[in-house]
Amino acid sequence: MTQEVTMDTVIRQRLKGLRLAKGWSLDALAARCYLSASTLSRIETGHRRIALDQLVPLAKALGTTLDQLVEPTADEDVVIRPEPEHQPGITTWLLSREHSHDGRAVAKMRITPERSLENRELSVHPGREWFTVLTGTVSLLLGERTILVHEGQAAEFSTMVPHRIGAHRGPVEILTIFDREGERAHLPGSHATALEQ
Incomplete structure (x- = not known):
């Protein structure tokens, strides 16, 4: 359960970070993914669970993929040991x-x-x-x-x-x-x- 909550938090941070990096308001993103601004706000703040059918249009609107939104955050994905x-x-x-x-x-x-x-x-x-x-x-x-x-x-x-x-x-x-x-x-x-x- 802890892993699920942690991943959920990471996805929320990624969604908000991508939106802010594009300089978009909640309304601007809402217009691009056909969700309401209030729904997006609740998703970003953790007051609403994220559903898969919401992630797909969000990823498309933000110019990313579903895989990138949900990719793991373990340390082995960070350190590269070149040979x-x-x-x-x-x-x-x-x-x-x-x-x-x-x-x-x-x-x-x-x-x-x-x-x-x-x-x-x-x-x-x-x-x-x-x-x-x-x-x-x-x-x-x-x-x-x-x-x-x-x-x-x-x-x-x-x-x-x-x-x-x-x-x-x-x-x-x-x-x-x-x-x-x-x-x-x-x-x-x-x-x-x-x-x-």
């Missing part, structure tokens, strides 16, 4: 969960100059890529250009442009975000050849 994946000249730590709901993957990569010698192919795939340099200097080959991206700087680019990320004069560490296409093209264990950058 390094080693390839010649590059080590990757996946910092986000596999199959994330927004289709993005976050990874830390350590690239050594040996990688540039081993892999000279440029990668092309749909989407966009972003990275920030934690240490060292990145040599970003982007089409016909070579761009140096220094420690503390970031880069964002269309991955339809042939590209490759390498290390310039020593090891480099980056934090990168891939969309779903970039994840397939670059991360170990994905559907495409890993890290063809």
